[in-house]
Amino acid sequence: MEEPAVALVGAGQMGGALVRGWLAAIRRGGGLTLTVVEPNFDPALQRELEAAGALLNPAGGEVADVVVLAVKPQAFAEIAAGAKRFIGPQTLVLSVMAGVTIASISRTLETDRVVRAMPNTPGQIGHGVTAFVAAAACTGPDRDLAAQLLEPLGVVESIPNERLMDVVTAVSGSGPAYVFLLAEFLAAAAEAEGLDRDIAARLARQTVAGAGALMLETGESASNLRKQVTSPGGTTQAALDVLQAADGLGPVMRRAVSAAAQRSRELGRDAESQT
Ligand SMILES: NC(=O)c1ccc[n+]([C@@H]2O[C@H](COP(=O)([O-])OP(=O)(O)OC[C@H]3O[C@@H](n4cnc5c(N)ncnc54)[C@H](OP(=O)(O)O)[C@@H]3O)[C@@H](O)[C@H]2O)c1
Known part of the structure; x- marks a missing residue:
């Protein structure tokens, strides 16, 4: 995908680290169109996003290529309705919410193209390791795009089975x-x-x-x-x-x-x- 349209919901610790990495990629000439939904922007991040032409807290919203969910797991139910406006049949949903399963994300957002990732706190400074697992409906390019979007947090590892996410959680x-x-x-x-x-x-x-x-x-x-x-x-x-x-x-x-x-x-x- 040349210039994926990415909608990020939640720009706190993890979402902020991700979007800062994407902004750096944009500055290096990498193409991304960014929409970010966040009730309490870090002012410096907000300025950087505005300078890069990102759309912040839009009232409406267009279908995105990727929707990244980086809110606390307990906020998922609350943000779900708002996130749906960015989701069309081709949209990939990438979640970093700890413990929220692919089945639950699929059911709530009515889509089966879901990637679930588990980052760790060193990701806030780009030295983390993130393991991800993709739903069966995801394509090879979906997995590649998810891995690419997770790179700002550090090393990215793919795991074959969602059951192993419990082990990933326990280890990294x-x-x-x-x-x-x-x-x-x-x-x-x-x-x-x-x-x-x-x-x-x-x-x-x-x-x-x-x-x-x-x-x-x-x-x-x-x-x-x-x-x-x-x-x-x-x-x-x-x-x-x-x-x-x-x-x-x-x-x-x-x-x-x-x-x-x-x-x-x-x-x-x-x-x-x-x-
Ligand atoms: N931090 C880690 O090391 C780590 C590791 C593994 C997984 N994770 C997962 O990453 C996710 C994010 O964690 P975090 O540490 O980055 O949390 P965080 O710093 O609290 O970030 C979540 C952000 O989402 C925002 N938010 C709340 N309600 C929202 C809404 N309705 N619409 C849009 N944004 C909303 C929050 O704003 P407010 O501050 O105003 O509430 C906050 O800025 C969690 O699901 C967590 O399980 C984090």
Whole structure:
């Protein structure tokens, strides 16, 4: 599609990150026609959108090629009627709403061309990972377009089956919280070993951030990078002996991810029973 007409509903954290990326693509010469519906625009974003000729909060609305839904899941029912004006038989609906199933979106918006995506918070700075799944009615070009529109959030991965969205939610959706917790526990351990609280927090924070950046920039696997800082009989090895023990981090992470996936399934069932 040369210049897809995109209607975005909800320009908060995620929608804002998406639309900022699309604006950058427009400035590089990429074609997109933009309509954005948002009750409380960030003023800077609003100015950028106006400068790019985007249509903001139109009273009416023309059918779009893609409608992107980036409101909170609980706002979906409220925005549905308004979003329908942008949807025609050829429109692709791309949702980043956590936990709202393809079936529920299809039923509510009366369309079967739906892509459901799960981003994560680093997407707000373009370093996220977003997994998406497309309904059976979507074409190859639909999937390509959805992937392209999600790129401003970072890496995009396609998954084959919507049931796996619960696992995606547990791994990459919730995953940033696990990493932040690691930084918190590392800081607490540093403090317990005698460091001042502030320096402990700074050392832990930068260690987690720096290790993530090293993984990204080198493209090396996590296990290779770990081996590079581990000399036999050394200090890192002493810590890893604890972390990799039978009752160490491995089984704890396995239980944590399993609990999150289970909760995602439960929330999905609750949401389905309410629609
Ligand atoms: N943030 C994440 O890391 C993350 C990760 C995975 C999935 N998601 C999903 O992404 C979606 C958006 O999350 P978010 O963090 O970006 O939330 P957010 O910052 O609250 O953004 C939602 C935006 O939609 C706006 N909105 C509310 N009612 C509207 C309406 N009737 N018409 C148009 N816009 C309306 C909100 O405006 P008001 O502020 O005025 O209400 C807000 O600006 C959610 O469904 C969430 O599940 C987010």
